[in-house]
Structure formats: C-alpha cells, structure tokens
Amino acid sequence: MYDYHVHTLFSKDSTMKVEEGIRRAVEIGLKEIAFTDHAEINVWRPGDVIVDDLFEIPIYIDKMYQYKEKYKDKINIKLGIEIGLQREEKDRIAQIIDEYPFDFVIGSSHTIEKYDLYFRQLFQEKTKKEAYERYFQEVLKIVQEIESYNVYGHLDLVRRYAYGEYEDISICNIEMEIIEEILKVIIQKGKGIEVNTSGFRYGIDSTNPDIDVLKLYKDLGGEIITVGSDAHKKEDIGYRIGETYDILKDIGYKYITTFERMEPKFIKL
Numbered sequence: 001m002y003d004y005h006v007h008t009l010f011s012k013d014s015t016m017k018v019e020e021g022i023r024r025a026v027e028i029g030l031k032e033i034a035f036t037d038h039a040e041i042n043v044w045r046p047g048d049v050i051v052d053d054l055f056e057i058p059i060y061i062d063k064m065y066q067y068k069e070k071y072k073d074k075i076n077i078k079l080g081i082e083i084g085l086q087r088e089e090k091d092r093i094a095q096i097i098d099e100y101p102f103d104f105v106i107g108s109s110h111t112i113e114k115y116d117l118y119f120r121q122l123f124q125e126k127t128k129k130e131a132y133e134r135y136f137q138e139v140l141k142i143v144q145e146i147e148s149y150n151v152y153g154h155l156d157l158v159r160r161y162a163y164g165e166y167e168d169i170s171i172c173n174i175e176m177e178i179i180e181e182i183l184k185v186i187i188q189k190g191k192g193i194e195v196n197t198s199g200f201r202y203g204i205d206s207t208n209p210d211i212d213v214l215k216l217y218k219d220l221g222g223e224i225i226t227v228g229s230d231a232h233k234k235e236d237i238g239y240r241i242g243e244t245y246d247i248l249k250d251i252g253y254k255y256i257t258t259f260e261r262m263e264p265k266f267i268k269l
C-alpha cells in the first residue's frame with residue numbers, strides 16, 4: 001500500500017513526529033509514504049488576521065532526506081506538500097513549488113475568498129446549494145489558472161463542512177455538471193486527482209471525492225489518481241486504503257499513481 005497524504009507536526013493541526021509516522025507505516029507494511037504537510041498562503045485566521053500558515057520548508061526537506069536514507073531498506077519516503085490553491089496567490093504558490101525538490105504536490109481548496117472552510121463563513125447566508133456552487137465554481141477557475149500541483153486534493157471537500165442545518169451532504173446534478181468541467185480541465189492539463197479516505201472518519205461515510213465522481217473521472221479518461229489517508233496521527237496512517245483500492249478496481253481502474261520528482265509512475269492494482 002501507498003499512503004499519499006500524511007501530516008506531521010510540520011502542520012499546525014498535527015502533533016505526529018515524522019519518525020513516529022514512518023515507524024507506524026513500516027509496522028503496517030506500507031511500501032511507500034508521502035508526507036504532505038500544509039502550506040496556506042495569506043489566509044484568514046481567528047482574531048481577524050491574514051497570515052501565512054507555512055512551515056520551514058528547508059528544515060522539513062533536510063529532515064525528510066535524513067529519514068529517507070535511514071529507512072531506505074524498509075520503506076520509500078516521498079517528499080510532498082499539500083498546498084492551498086488560491087488564484088490570488090498563484091505566483092507565490094508557483095515560486096514555492098518550483099524552488100524546492102518536491103516529489104509530489106497535492107493542490108487543495110481549503111480556502112475560498114481567504115476564508116478556510118473550517119470556519120464556515122462560506123455557508124453564512126447561503127443555502128447549501130449556493131455554498132456548493134460557489135465552491136465548485138471557484139475550483140473550476142483554479143484548475144483553469146493554476147498549474148503548480150500534481151493531484152487535486154479531496155475535490156468535494158465542501159461536503160465535510162456541510163453539516164448541521166445542511167443535513168444532506170450529497171452533491172446534486174448541477175454540481176456534477178461543474179465537477180465534470182473541472183475533471184475535464186484536470187485531465188487535459190495532465191494533472192490528476194486524489195482519493196482521500198478521511199471522509200470515512202469525518203462522518204461522510206464515503207471517500208472524497210465520492211464514488212460517483214470517481215466513476216465520472218474514469219469515464220472521462222482520467223488516469224492519474226493517488227490514494228491517501230490524510231492522517232494527522234499515526235493510528236490513521238493507511239486508513240482504509242486497501243478497501244479503497246478495491247473500490248477503484250470495481251470501477252475499472254487498473255492502476256494507482258505514485259510520484260517521484262513530480263513525475264507520475266503507475267502501479268498495477
């Protein structure tokens with residue numbers, strides 16, 4: 001198994017030490033682990049401040065290279081990052097990605113109009129439908145304008161935050177039409193998507209994106225696809241990845257994707 005989405009204490013929302021994560025990955029028999037700590041540029045945070053939520057990348061890289069060497073006989077360690085994609089920050093994002101020797105970049109939309117979905121401003125004074133449309137319309141513009149990533153992270157992340165008054169978190173036909181446009185752009189630009197298994201832990205009871213989107217991506221000719229647990233603690237490393245490979249196989253996927261220095265490699269399922 002290959003876990004392509006793991007956070008360590010380089011991310012503000014994780015306390016897992018890098019080596020703790022590696023040991024766990026070895027213990028459960030992963031062949032490869034890609035660390036993908038968070039980088040968000042110019043985002044709103046409580047206290048009404050706009051900040052860079054970014055770690056010391058050179059220190060991170062040094063550390064990863066040390067562990068890569070130390071554990072080379074036991075597991076492949078990949079140097080990744082999960083970068084928040086925002087159109088207004090396009091140039092700085094490109095600068096960061098081009099400057100360092102990443103193996104793998106997840107581009108994610110955690111933030112719409114500077115607001116992290118987590119704080120739920122996106123939902124204020126909007127119906128669920130309006131909030132979803134706003135989210136996916138923005139993702140469409142992002143994939144049209146930004147190139148600095150390999151796979152789009154948890155494409156339907158907005159579902160994770162549509163709780164409470166928005167009981168039904170499913171996606172409707174109109175949103176599927178926008179998602180189809182998004183996937184076409186992703187494929188045409190040679191990018192991919194990730195299947196994120198954390199939805200099973202966050203009460204959505206499916207992967208992100210869900211099976212309908214995974215089927216659509218396949219039907220449209222999508223081939224580049226990574227699978228990741230989005231673990232923020234060691235117990236979640238590898239979480240339901242085997243089961244997700246089976247879901248992909250059932251849909252008709254023959255390969256999953258890994259990356260080395262930003263180049264995709266296809267692994268038979």
Ligand SMILES: [Zn+2]
Nearest residue numbers: 082108110153
């Ligand atoms: Zn994320």
Ligand SMILES: [Zn+2]
Nearest residue numbers: 005007082230
């Ligand atoms: Zn993540």
